[in-house]
Amino acid sequence: MNIAQLDTEIISRVLQGEKTLFAELVKKYQNFVFTIAGRYASNREDAEEIAQDVFVKAYKNLADFRGDAKFSTWLYTITSTTCISFLRKKKLAVHSLDQEHVFELADRQDSGFRANQVEQKSRSNMVNQAIQLLSPDDAKIITLFYKGEQSLEEIGSIMGIDPNTVKVKLHRARQRLRNKMEEHFAEEVKNITD
Known part of the structure; x- marks a missing residue:
């Protein structure tokens, strides 16, 4: 069973009531989400907050995952949107590497x-x-x-x-x-x- 099939199987089981299995997806993709969030955030705490928001949104909207693409692609879209929303709310200052x-x-x-x-x-x-x-x-x-x-x-x-x-x-x-x-x-x- 390849990664995409395994992810789809986990998602199906979560949607059928085995909610604790979602932790496997979090564990598998937490570095991926954190890395993307880190590109947008100015510090680790903000990146962690964004990552947490991403997984909450993914869990709440898991039924919307159609399986047209890999789960990681769908998760990337949520991550990107969450990062942009976070920056708009926080209006974070970007630090120059010259500082x-x-x-x-x-x-x-x-x-x-x-x-x-x-x-x-x-x-x-x-x-x-x-x-x-x-x-x-x-x-x-x-x-x-x-x-x-x-x-x-x-x-x-x-x-x-x-x-x-x-x-x-x-x-x-x-x-x-x-x-x-x-x-x-x-x-x-x-x-x-x-």
Whole structure:
């Protein structure tokens, strides 16, 4: 049984009354939802709040899932809409990477970790920061493909474009991401490739 079939089976059972099975979907997709929410939110707490709202909305509207696409595609739509609504309500300020306190905060959050965990988190943070420097479309494609593990067809469905166009846009977005990383994180990129 593939992932989509397994998700559909869980959804069917939840709708038939086995409500506790929804926790399996939450566990399976929590990182996916949190990653997307983190792109919109300015801090971890807001991203966690958004993620929680997403799963509440998904649970309440589970009967609306038709199965035309994968559950993760449907969940992405809810996540994206919830993030936009959250930002409208909060009117969150976007922090510039040029602000020193952003880096100080990141340094404080890393303290106490073993060296390899700090390095891995630093690389992940660097990539996430570089993604934030991209245009919204580029960031969305990169996030969906690499963090959301969506296929070209699924991304095309989400964005309303042809899968071949997605492939071209993904290639260009990767190139722009590489350029942003080299431009803004030249020393870090050099250390990673050495």
